[in-house]
Amino acid sequence: MKHTLAVEVENTPGVLARVAGLFSRRGFNIDSLAVGRTDNPAVSRMTIVVEGDDRYLEQLNKQLHKLVDVIKISDITRDAYVDRELVLIKVSADAARRAEIMQLVDIFRARIVDVGPKTLTIEVTGNDGKITAFEESLRPFGIKELVRTGKIAMLRGFKAGSKNINNKEEEES
């Protein structure tokens, strides 16, 4: 199954190389990885999505912990968390089809961030399901370019909860 790891690391040069290098030499596959600094400029937060069974995850977790720059690892997969991904999509849009595309943008609560003579560039955030659905809806129009940030995630403010609440929040956003 897919696991979402929230990894706090020292914001030092080379820390990304250390983490990425560990994944490759121990044979762990990264599904996605997003990294940026936290409210504390000395600390960065990585959200890493990996696929594997519990034993695989345990070993990955322990190996990551051996890196001196890794401060804290939380496997938040089974906890209640909020996750988001931001995607930019440039889609072919001649005058005749623009209205149709803008309708889709409305339905998915996406935003048009750039308008070209023959294209529209759309920003959409959400979880994997929503983004995939949106991508599929746009495909018939002709996707020229697509870029995803990778998922970022955060535990909810309360402990008890279930994945259902995640999904509910998703629909509202």
Next chain:
Amino acid sequence: MGAVKLSGAEILLKSIEAEEVDTIFGYPGGMALPIYDALYDSGIRHILGRHEQGVAHAADGYARATGKPGVCLATSGPGATNLVTGIANAFMDSVPMVAITGQVTRSSLGRDSFQEADITGITMPIVKHSYLVKNPDELAQIVKEAFYIATTGRPGPVLIDVPSDISLSRIEYRQPGEISLPGYKPAPDVEPKQIEEAAGAIACSKRPLIYAGGGVVISGAHNELLKLAEMLAAPVTCTLMGLGGFPGTHPLFLGMLGMHGTKFANFAVCECDLLIAVGARFDNRVTGKLETFAPKAKVIHIDIDPAEIGKNIRVDIPIVGDVKKVLGQLLAVLKPNLEDAWRQKIQAWKKEYPLKYCDSGNIKPQYVIQEIYNLTEGNARITTEVGQHQMWTAQYYTFNKPRSFITSGGLGTMGFGLPAAIGVQVGCPDEVVFDIAGDGSIQMNIQELCTAVNYELPINVAILNNGYLGLVRQWQEMFYNRRYSHSELINPDFVKLAEAYGAVGIRVTKKEEVVPALKRAIKSKKPVMIDFIVDREDNVLPIVPPGESLDKMLG
């Protein structure tokens, strides 16, 4: 105010001295010159090697023999890359080492400057941690952290890459602060629940076996291990790295296990109902086929590194912590459990399947090793290269004391033994040091003989010369239809070579000359290289074929 200004290089050396380091091993070069200039006035003893790989192995040998961190120093580019094998070797065998490399100036970094190599990048998978110094103000703190990381928890090598303009810059020296590494927890607390569970499993066990690794030696837990074994009357088998961690002459000792282990050790693994792994990591040379390893046993695994637990095999009772501390806590709650039937079975195996070799008219390598043991009364420090001679040493030299056997286990580095012997002799000046070598391995760092002569280090090199890369030849004989592809060696005249370096060279071609030659070497107080012309096609036996179960031993 009015603090003294020091150069970066001076601060580097001052910080190293603050870690109670009195000896370093190194080789100068352009980008390390500011450090070498400061070394000229420093109280630190510097041993000049002849190749950076030798320098790294010498620091490694020094660290293994003394338990203190080994420090090596090299210049940028090729100097740094030549350290790489030595760093990897220290990493695989958990040796505390601090490697310092010169680097091109900060402004030249990333421009493919002369003798520039991204050594922090190159060594990333083989260091415990590394630093590229970007600011001279950080230097003192970095050195303090580096030694702390190298020597605590599971020890390992730490690299500090110092651009030459950092070494040259003059700044006010400030004492380093407290170490703050929120991501580094070297010594986890032992969970009392795990100790209880282990004690429970031990109490129920009818056929316990202790499998001890290098962690026993590193943690200094040999006395605790002895107590544990005697309290339970449990047989003890050691890994290559664990040899010396338990007295080789003890009746409970089974010798080494695994690929070239004794039959009785491997039978004990197959038959035991409880395997107590102490500071060992279930290497594939130990386990053979994983699926059939210790098939009847519950497994207790004691290790300081949580990542070793469950890495290769399923563990029933993990105990994470320093081996010495864990064994101490375990001993406090254990009750004697002397199971006689198991001990008798083991003794019967020992009688039935002893280690043996057939005497021929020629010199047997095993015999030479036994005589080194006899003549030094087991008190020598032994290093080895890698190959048949190494395995025979593990089998036929009876190691009784920790840190008496210094060998490249994990990485299996040919060329380790000679420079390591130099490091050992520097660390233990009054002891007899032997490098037991093969004619192939010895040529990989033979230039270090000059270092031994240079510093009047009376090491003894015993070459077991069979004119082959012996272990390669053995595998070709056993697994490749005797197709001896590129394993036969044309060798130099080792006696002349020794003499050319200024050492004593002795050639031994007859069995009766073995003991006199060894006596002469031990007495000489000079570096000596003895070329023992041994039986050419002897094999290391028993052998578990690669990937087979431990009970499928041949020989």
